[in-house]
Amino acid sequence: MAKWWSIAASFLRQSISLSDVTTEDQRNSPTALQTRYNDCMKLFAFYCRDGEHSAMFREHGYEALLEHFDKHGEDFAVAGPMVSGERIVGSLLVIKAGDEAEARSKLEAIPYFEIGVWQSIRADEFQPRFGDWSKHLSD
16 A cells, blocks of 8 residues: 555656645655545546547548647646557547546547547546556656
């Protein structure tokens, strides 16, 4: 449990100001970290499945997608294609936001959303706790 809080502490220090907490022990306490996480930043996982003509849409929108991520990459914990063999079947995007409405707004600004690459989108709040990937959030 202590390792998870250490990872969360590092991640949260990069994301929000902890100036109202005075000592290192107070900044790293599980209660302080969870309170700040709940009040300031959450992660939302968007599972986006491609539609019938998505390959063509992806090809035409790829440059715009790269430009979007150059400008707004800091809004994402991770983003990338999902594949089956060599075929792209969708996208997984984990978006940093204060609430789901803000995360959806960021999703809807992605060029692939605007041009209709995805036929279905499922969203859930994501709370990374374990595994190699969760460690990278603190980098």
